[in-house]
Amino acid sequence: MLMKEYRICMPLTVEEYQIGQLYMISKHSLEQSSGGEGVEVVRNEPDTHPQYGPGQVTEKRIYLNSKLPSWIQKFVPMIFYVTEKAWNFYPYTITEYTCSFLPKLLVKIETHFQNDNGSSENVFGDVPTPRDSVCFLDILSDPIPEKHYKKTEDLSSWESKRTGRGPLVDGWRNSTRPIMCSYKRVQCSFEVYGFQGRTEEFIHKNIRDILLVGHRQAVAWIDEWHGMSLEEVRDFERKLQQETNDKLKCDRTDSVSIRPSISRSISVTDETSLKKMGLKTVSIPDSSSCPSSYPLKGPKRLNSNPE
Numbered sequence: 001m002l003m004k005e006y007r008i009c010m011p012l013t014v015e016e017y018q019i020g021q022l023y024m025i026s027k028h029s030l031e032q033s034s035g036g037e038g039v040e041v042v043r044n045e046p047d048t049h050p051q052y053g054p055g056q057v058t059e060k061r062i063y064l065n066s067k068l069p070s071w072i073q074k075f076v077p078m079i080f081y082v083t084e085k086a087w088n089f090y091p092y093t094i095t096e097y098t099c100s101f102l103p104k105l106l107v108k109i110e111t112h113f114q115n116d117n118g119s120s121e122n123v124f125g126d127v128p129t130p131r132d133s134v135c136f137l138d139i140l141s142d143p144i145p146e147k148h149y150k151k152t153e154d155l156s157s158w159e160s161k162r163t164g165r166g167p168l169v170d171g172w173r174n175s176t177r178p179i180m181c182s183y184k185r186v187q188c189s190f191e192v193y194g195f196q197g198r199t200e201e202f203i204h205k206n207i208r209d210i211l212l213v214g215h216r217q218a219v220a221w222i223d224e225w226h227g228m229s230l231e232e233v234r235d236f237e238r239k240l241q242q243e244t245n246d247k248l249k250c251d252r253t254d255s256v257s258i259r260p261s262i263s264r265s266i267s268v269t270d271e272t273s274l275k276k277m278g279l280k281t282v283s284i285p286d287s288s289s290c291p292s293s294y295p296l297k298g299p300k301r302l303n304s305n306p307e
Contacts, residue, residue: 005129007118023225024218052089153220
C-alpha cells in the first residue's frame with residue numbers, strides 16, 4: 001500500500017470552504033461529464049458519525065474508461081465504473097474508491113481542514129506521517145495538465161470582486177490572510193502481482209492533479225458561491241446532480257447504440273488470464289475483508305465508495 005499526505009492551502013477560511021467545496025464538486029462533476037463518461041450520483045443523504053456528529057453520505061459512479069492509459073484499457077470492459085463513497089462530517093471527511101471489476105483496488109482519502117498554512121503535524125491524531133511522504137501542493141505555481149488550464153482559473157491574475165482577495169504571489173502561503181489547509185491522507189492499494197507499483201503510482205499522480213485543479217477552482221469561483229448559505233448550496237448541489245445524471249445517461253444511451261454488439265475484456269484479477277500473460281500470481285486476501293479503521297455509523301451498504 002502506498003500512502004502519502006497532501007497539504008493544499010487556500011486563501012479561505014475553513015468555514016467559507018464548507019460552502020465552496022460543495023459548490024466546486026457539483027460544478028466540476030457537471031463539467032467533466034460528457035460522451036457517456038463522468039459522474040453519476042447514486043445516493044446523497046444525511047448521516048451521523050459517533051465522533052463528528054451529523055453530516056452527509058454520498059455514493060457516486062465515475063465512468064472514465066477513455067481516461068485510462070492504454071496498458072490498463074486492454075484489461076477493462078468497454079463500460080466500467082469506479083464507485084466513490086464519501087462521508088462528509090465537515091471539517092473531517094472520508095472518501096473511498098473501489099471497483100467491482102478490480103476487487104483488489106482500494107483508494108482511501110481522509111481529510112482534515114484547518115485554519116493554518118499547512119504547518120500542523122499529526123492532524124489525524126494517530127501515527128504522524130513520515131516527512132518524506134508529506135507533499136505540499138501549491139495551487140498558484142504547481143503545474144496541472146494542459147487540458148485543465150483556464151486563464152480565468154489562473155490564480156496569478158485572479159481577483160475576487162466580492163471579497164477583495166487576489167491575485168496570489170510567490171510566497172503567498174506565508175503572508176496571505178485568511179488562509180486554510182486541506183490535509184489529505186491518501187492510501188492506495190492495488191495488490192495484483194506485476195501491476196501493483198505501476199498502478200499505485202499512476203493513481204497518486206492522478207489524485208495530485210485532481211486535488212490541484214479542484215482547489216484552484218474553489219478559489220477562482222469564489223464570487224459565484226461566497227455568501228451562499230448551506231441550504232442554498234445544497235439546493236444548488238441537488239440541481240446540478242440531476243443535470244449531471246441526465247446528461248450522463250443520455251450520452252451513454254447514444255454511445256451504446258453505436259457500439260459493436262460483441263466485445264471482449266480480460267479481468268486482471270483472473271488467475272488463468274494472468275498465467276496466460278506470463279505473470280506469476282500470489283494469494284492475496286480480499287481487501288474488502290479488511291476492517292476499516294474508522295468506526296462509521298449509519299447505512300450498512302458500505303461495500304464500495306469525491307472528492
